[in-house]
Amino acid sequence: MFDEMSVEGGTTRPPYARVEGWIADSGLELLHKRSAEAEAIFRRIGITFAVYGEGGDPERLIPFDLIPRVFSAAEWRRLDRGIRQRARALNAFLYDVYHRGEILRAGIVPERLVYQNAAFQPAMMGVEPPGRVYSHIVGIDIVRTGEAAFQVLEDNCRTPSGVSYMLENREIMMRMFPDLFGGGGVEPVDRYPDDLRKTLEEVAPPACKGDPNVVVLTPGPFNSAYYEHSFLADLMGVELVEPQDLFVDEGLCWMRTTRGPQRVDVIYKRIDDDFIDPLAFRPESVLGVPGLFNVYRAGGVTLCSAPGAGVADDKAIYTYVPEMIRFYMGEAPILENVPTFRCADPDQCAHVLAHLEELVVKEVHGSGGYGMLIGPRSTAEQRAEFAKKLADDPANFIAQPTLDLSSVPTLGPRGIAPRHVDFRPFCLVGKSMRLVPGGLTRVALREGSLVVNSSQGGGVKDTWVLTE
Template sequence: MKAGTVFDEMWADGSSIRRPYKNIKTWLDGEERNSLKAKRRDANDLFRLTGITFNVYGSEEGEERLIPFDIVPRVITSNEWTKICKGLEQRVRAINAFLYDIYHDQEIVKAGVLPLEMLKNNPAFLLQMMGVNPPGQIYTHISGVDIIRTAENEFYVLEDNVRTPSGVSYMLENRETMLQMFPELFTKNRVQPIQNYPQELLYSLKHTLPETAENKPTVCLLTPGLYNSAYFEHAFLADQMGIELVQGNDLKVVDGFLAMRTTQGHRKVDVVYKRLDDEFLDPLNFNEKSSLGVPGLFDVYRKGRVTIANAPGTGIADDKAMYSFMPEIVQFYSGEFPLLQNVPTWRCAIKDQLNYVLDNIHKLVIKQVHGSGGYGMMIGPTATKKDIANFRRKLIATPQDYIAQPTLSLSTVPIFTNKGFAPRHVDLRPFVQMSPEKINIVPGGLTRVAMSKGSLVVNSSQGGGTKDTWVLEN
């Protein structure tokens, strides 16, 4: 891993095409620029027609935006994908074991691997979850692990998203759009399919049932509502899985069980696919001002009478401060060295590490430990003097709220611009489904791309776009 050097996934050394991209290069060379522009317009029109948007937080009007879609696919070989999958499975199993442990005996704390303060001082650690046994002992039913590439054989985990990972609907629609726009590409390239993700997810949820579930379990998707930034995805997944999309007022605790209001009366619910934050889940147990959740839902969960996916309290595992302990966490629970490495991380709560960060702030990426979506962070090499001074003050005032990392050069993949093709930085969010029976990883995931030249910020909320991600068959 070398800061400042950029690995381009299409061009190996700047002059020759890497083998996985040879068919893509041949295709692009044979296409007229005006034809590609027309196809790009068609793709955007298709997204608008389908309603593939995200809602902008803080907009009273509920402003909706299209996430920019780039027509040049990102290609991953079968061997590369096998390597990534092994690392993902190891990591997700360790995270699930970690969550069970910290909400039960806390062996990792007793062993001196993790300071108790990392739990006590973290708002994502839910005391209400202590001693609770989730159905099947599964906490992380769905994980979205952000991975970056820095060289031919170098992949790093940048973030573990296990609270309410999002983006899978864009992955699915990107593929559907490419199939419609460029069907000839899929006859010339053996690309692993991803379309059964919703059915695989439903299978996973139905195999993590509470003991009280009956032969035909009821699964629903709980959404905060229309103005949530990922509402399109909530509606899309509920439709694709053939389950009810519900809000808090559609559910009620009846005779100690969770029930859904229907035209025929109340129907018992066995699994809730939760797409809202824990604090809004149940006003009787968490935020009493919440109108989005279901009063008493957590009491039903605590008694083992309903599955909630992902389990309440999982957010402690994707906290950015906890991220810095993930290599130790993986090794503690798996007994193995991590197959996917972390990006080196400085914990600003530790004085000597804070001093290093302050001395080198202009070279580093500073992240707020509870930040997300590209907010609460600063990229030193591209920051203004004012931004650097502002973050320096924040670090000195509340160092425990920040971590720092080297400014890595994310790999690049070409995008199609009005002036032709140009490299842009990308990351990858594979989606991992977990049940007591198995772990399922959809081939590829969501490639997010920074649409602006030189930008390292790929988040859709910050103007990032997406690509179709191809995992080639052998």
């Protein structure tokens, strides 16, 4: 196992020197005290994710761990290049599949995976989104397994969430431990909301002549990520709207205000495609803004991300991203994928079935850590059940080796111990590309656990990128 703070033999890796000194100087008692304070602050501010209908507290906190996760400047340089490269390739792929489909004709990605994909939107064929951008906020989940071994676990092209934690975690660390940041050793992340706003303004539609009016579209307070929606709207200084606040008239999109209707140019949508326009996507839905998609297609409003962007972040498509990078950009991928078996391929499927207890099998469309089998932790019964599902519909699954995820020291009730982490940076794509040095580190708080999802007992950490 690769621990990011101390390598075998107990020497501390240089990026963690400051953190190690701080832990030693503070002592466990103070850290526990500060940890309780941090929780009280999060609770008071209301930084929660909502879980309605399960009983218990409907608004829960994601556990925050005080001990930061650190990248050196050199590590970040490589990550930065790799993330940008991948975000560019994913957008090129999306443009391609909704236009000429070159990568399909070249036989690199099977047509079936695209055209029969639930996230593929036929209505998007031939649509020309401003700047040819489909996924404006690309969240790329990255894991580390060794000193130089970074691998991409998953792409999120629709509405990756968690960036509010990146910002709030840093805020709270700076508030509680100002000395840690003395001397400017850590790259700031607080320009993210400005970057996001600039990105969204850059993709204003052709119909917009003056300053674009940007809004954040949320399903409402019962959505689990509602806090983040409202937080981002607030920091960008734009309106947070719900579908019923919007309407379509004369080929444009408007919001209802106390002064009467006001034009809307760019919608940062945090709603699933299915629910944005009942006329275009799901007629039985009572949600959404009737006619919105037509306005979008005619260049009257920009939707971010574009409907249908999800076809690029499915786990079956994921396996082809390194090939996309080669195909569209003629470059070698800077960040590799986790080696992945495509169960759609009969040989690979047979291999997966024979090695279930070593592999992690995931549903192609699953998310949040649901619908997966972690081989080494499974019972024979669970494996048998999963093998049946797999045999019934092999194309619905991929499999990966269980990864030896890197760990970072984490504060628990019984002291500090290593816990596994992953990393989600947020790459912004407009006319130009922006990436703040940092992201969200998620940590599996249970000993030995590899599942970092907040719905399954994961926590979060502040993520540092050190200055040169």
